[in-house]
Amino acid sequence: MLIKSLFAGFGGQGVLMMGYSLAHAAMNEGYHTTYLPAYGAEVRGGTANCTVAISDEEIASPVASAPDYLVIMNTPSLYTFQNRAAQGGTIFLNSSIIDARPTRKEVGILEIPAGEIAEKMGDPRVANVVVLGAFIRKTGLISPGGYLKSLRKIMGERKKAIMEINRKAFAAGFDLFPEGS
Amino acid sequence: MNKILIQGNRVIGEAAIRAGCRFYAGYPITPQNELTEYMADNLRKAGGTFIQGESEIASVNMILGASAAGARVMTSSSSPGISLKQEGISSMAADELPGVIVNMMRGGPGLGNISPSQGDYFQATKGGGHGDYRVIVLAPASVQELADLTMDAFDLADEYRNPVMILADGMIGQMMEPVLFKTPKPRSYSEKFHLRGCGEGKSKFIRGLILDPLHEEEHNWKLHRKYKTIIAREPRHETFRTEDADFLVIAYGTAARVAKGAIKRARESGIRVGLLRPITLWPFPSDAVRSFAGKASKFLVFEMSTGQMLEDVQLALGNSEKIHFYGRPGGVVPAPVEVAKIIAQHA
Amino acid sequence: MKQVFTRPKSLKQAVFHYCPGCGHSIVHRLICEVIDEMGIRGKTMGVPPAGCAVLAYNYFDVDMLEAPHGRGCAVATGLKRVLPDRVIFSYQGDGDLAAIGTAETFHAANRGENITVFFINNAVYGMTGGQMAPTTLLGQSTTTSPPGRNALLDGHPVKMSEILSHLDGTVYIERCAVNSPARILQTKRAIRKSFTYQIEGRGFTLLEVLSHCPTNWKMTPVESCKWVEETMTRHYPLGVIKDIPGAEKEKKDK
Ligand SMILES: Cc1ncc(C[n+]2csc(CCOP(=O)(O)OP(=O)(O)O)c2C)c(N)n1
Numbered sequence: 007m008l009i010k011s012l013f014a015g016f017g018g019q020g021v022l023m024m025g026y027s028l029a030h031a032a033m034n035e036g037y038h039t040t041y042l043p044a045y046g047a048e049v050r051g052g053t054a055n056c057t058v059a060i061s062d063e064e065i066a067s068p069v070a071s072a073p074d075y076l077v078i079m080n081t082p083s084l085y086t087f088q089n090r091a092a093q094g095g096t097i098f099l100n101s102s103i104i105d106a107r108p109t110r111k112e113v114g115i116l117e118i119p120a121g122e123i124a125e126k127m128g129d130p131r132v133a134n135v136v137v138l139g140a141f142i143r144k145t146g147l148i149s150p151g152g153y154l155k156s157l158r159k160i161m162g163e164r165k166k167a168i169m170e171i172n173r174k175a176f177a178a179g180f181d182l183f184p185e186g187s
Numbered sequence: 188m189n190k191i192l193i194q195g196n197r198v199i200g201e202a203a204i205r206a207g208c209r210f211y212a213g214y215p216i217t218p219q220n221e222l223t224e225y226m227a228d229n230l231r232k233a234g235g236t237f238i239q240g241e242s243e244i245a246s247v248n249m250i251l252g253a254s255a256a257g258a259r260v261m262t263s264s265s266s267p268g269i270s271l272k273q274e275g276i277s278s279m280a281a282d283e284l285p286g287v288i289v290n291m292m293r294g295g296p297g298l299g300n301i302s303p304s305q306g307d308y309f310q311a312t313k314g315g316g317h318g319d320y321r322v323i324v325l326a327p328a329s330v331q332e333l334a335d336l337t338m339d340a341f342d343l344a345d346e347y348r349n350p351v352m353i354l355a356d357g358m359i360g361q362m363m364e365p366v367l368f369k370t371p372k373p374r375s376y377s378e379k380f381h382l383r384g385c386g387e388g389k390s391k392f393i394r395g396l397i398l399d400p401l402h403e404e405e406h407n408w409k410l411h412r413k414y415k416t417i418i419a420r421e422p423r424h425e426t427f428r429t430e431d432a433d434f435l436v437i438a439y440g441t442a443a444r445v446a447k448g449a450i451k452r453a454r455e456s457g458i459r460v461g462l463l464r465p466i467t468l469w470p471f472p473s474d475a476v477r478s479f480a481g482k483a484s485k486f487l488v489f490e491m492s493t494g495q496m497l498e499d500v501q502l503a504l505g506n507s508e509k510i511h512f513y514g515r516p517g518g519v520v521p522a523p524v525e526v527a528k529i530i531a532q533h534a
Numbered sequence: 535m536k537q538v539f540t541r542p543k544s545l546k547q548a549v550f551h552y553c554p555g556c557g558h559s560i561v562h563r564l565i566c567e568v569i570d571e572m573g574i575r576g577k578t579m580g581v582p583p584a585g586c587a588v589l590a591y592n593y594f595d596v597d598m599l600e601a602p603h604g605r606g607c608a609v610a611t612g613l614k615r616v617l618p619d620r621v622i623f624s625y626q627g628d629g630d631l632a633a634i635g636t637a638e639t640f641h642a643a644n645r646g647e648n649i650t651v652f653f654i655n656n657a658v659y660g661m662t663g664g665q666m667a668p669t670t671l672l673g674q675s676t677t678t679s680p681p682g683r684n685a686l687l688d689g690h691p692v693k694m695s696e697i698l699s700h701l702d703g704t705v706y707i708e709r710c711a712v713n714s715p716a717r718i719l720q721t722k723r724a725i726r727k728s729f730t731y732q733i734e735g736r737g738f739t740l741l742e743v744l745s746h747c748p749t750n751w752k753m754t755p756v757e758s759c760k761w762v763e764e765t766m767t768r769h770y771p772l773g774v775i776k777d778i779p780g781a782e783k784e785k786k787d788k
């Protein structure tokens with residue numbers, strides 16, 4: 007198995023943190039994994055994206071020319087990346103701030119009102135973790151417990167309060183798509 | 188001990204500090220800035236010296252001085268900056284001073300771009316600067332190997348009193364992968380090579396200028412004997428699925444990773460293809476390549492350049508029609524499917 | 535309807551890649567306005583640096599020759615010596631001009647090369663992600679001076695304009711800023727003056743512009759303007775540092 011996911015949005019949305027935490031959890035679950043951020047002039051003008059590959063064998067290329075999963079946090083990223091999604095792949099959309107919809111037909115589309123959910127929880131910054139909750143539920147790449155363990159490790163012990171709201175955000179995203187939906 | 192998820196550029200810094208590097212000088216350039224930044228933060232905390240030089244020329248000459256004084260030293264840059272460091276690298280080779288130089292290659296020539304590339308192979312393996320010298324060149328293909336080879340680089344530099352270059356590219360530098368650090372060997376480097384003030388003893392000097400041609404010739408032959416030893420003892424390579432291969436792909440670094448993916452695909456369609464991945468680019472593992480001369484009927488050299496290592500393969504095998512080449516220069520990293528198609532074309 | 539504000543002719547129809555609130559965009563526009571007003575577009579040539587302004591040739595609609603990092607003054611020297619009647623400017627950041635390019639800058643100035651240098655001082659390396667520049671202020675935190683610049687370990691912020699003013703080859707050096715309408719207008723006057731001096735053949739002119747880099751300073755554009763005003767100008771005072779109006783004439787009289 008080799009699964010590639012691309013996360014894209016603007017700086018400050020925690021896009022890199024989404025990829026990093028996923029790769030971290032994959033490592034802890036014993037997978038081979040690579041995390042590759044876009045860098046340098048590519049990220050001038052405030053955009054950010056990263057690619058995570060997860061496999062049970064050595065990973066040849068950390069680049070995703072046709073990612074299985076696209077996680078799109080803002081409108082410009084939708085236009086930039088939708089054509090890259092693999093046939094039969096899935097696009098996760100932060101539907102709170104993206105009005106447009108992908109024009110691609112042969113991919114699955116999951117709308118996640120992550121901005122609204124995070125807003126209601128009182129911290130718009132956790133929208134990324136809401137999306138990851140939904141992502142982990144739908145992809146089944148990593149166990150939810152494994153993901154939360156990694157998140158706790160990354161946040162560090164000193165940030166207990168932040169961890170709590172992140173855990174809630176994750177659960178809210180995870181529960182958006184109950185089994186079989 | 189647990190694996191950590193760490194970026195290539197940062198892993199070099201951490202491995203270097205663990206290996207006892209205590210002097211680093213560098214100048215910002217993408218895609219290796221995280222290494223300079225790691226050293227700014229952590230080398231000073233470890234009691235070492237970090238200097239952001241005013242240029243690459245200054246930085247490499249700083250490590251030359253610190254190396255002579257007996258410190259374990261490192262500098263890093265990417266292609267355009269490595270061109271500027273050639274003066275210092277040539278001087279360190281002439282002075283027989285150990286030191287580690289990291290090149291995270293990017294697209295060139297000129298300012299080029301900041302994407303991963305392998306266009307500096309000739310510069311790295313054929314000397315690079317002026318004069319008759321060589322630099323040991325290590326080419327990691329993963330973040331784990333970057334950690335391991337960084338530690339080895341310091342040992343090799345000391346053992347042969349010669350600069351050692353780590354030659355990777357923007358992709359390996361930017362990528363994060365799980366890493367387990369090995370325990371570094373304790374340093375063995377004789378104090379007799381240090382230049383620290385003579386006290387009551389006899390004074391000595393280290394120099395690059397040797398005016399008398401006969402003496403310079405002697406020095407050149409001495410260096411040459413050292414390089415011969417390195418050629419005999421240090422070539423390293425890895426093979427992958429070569430057991431039954433009659434088609435051999437030869438690639439290093441990032442290109443070798445891509446080639447592995449391509450080989451897996453090609454094998455699925457029944458092509459008996461394997462990979463030879465040079466880990467040392469100088470000394471080039473010519474014997475290993477040559478050992479396939481009778482076994483394989485076709486060879487494909489794959490580089491992210493217009494064909495540089497190709498010449499070393501041709502030297503090892505003799506230029507023959509059996510050797511094919513596929514290159515993507517300028518900062519392009521092809522996908523494994525693309526290379527698999529090329530393999531199928533030639534199979 | 536009378537049009538009161540439009541794109542200068544010598545500024546190409548392109549969208550700047552600079553971050554919102556970046557000083558580079560303002561300086562680009564000002565230079566183009568002056569080129570238009572002086573009617574020198576056809577004989578003006580620019581040398582962009584390695585730095586955030588590396589793509590300046592996409593914006594200036596004049597002939598441009600990109601220099602390797604730090605070598606702007608040397609490249610401009612080559613152009614000017616072959617084409618003495620052209621107006622040649624080099625456009626350089628503080629890392630470019632005051633670190634790796636110190637030697638080229640110093641000696642072009644000392645030779646009195648008849649060129650104009652725009653020296654954009656934003657106290658960091660912008661392009662590469664906010665590392666310490668030679669001009670970084672003491673205590674200023676950057677990615678390579680995380681606890682703040684420490685004079686004992688990292689040296690002091692360099693005052694290039696003052697240093698160059700001691701060289702006999704320099705005729706006009708001024709430090710400006712672009713953080714308020716008044717300062718922007720003053721910068722424009724200084725650009726015009728430096729081009730005028732060059733056309734009159736007087737020698738080396740340099741304009742240092744204190745410029746904001748909200749991205750790497752981690753400030754809003756408004757905070758950045760304030761930081762220039764309240765903090766940067768304290769170490770880098772604005773104003774004319776050297777001006778020898780009759781330099782060339784005196785030489786001829788001798
Ligand atoms: C020889 C060489 N070394 C390093 C670099 C990388 N580099 C590109 S721009 C730059 C400095 C940018 O800073 P500055 O000159 O202050 O301009 P700014 O981006 O802030 O406008 C550096 C170090 C390079 N292009 N060439």
Ligand code: SF4
Binds near residue numbers: 551558656660746
């Ligand atoms: S990084 Fe700074 S100097 Fe560069 S474009 Fe952005 S604001 Fe301007």
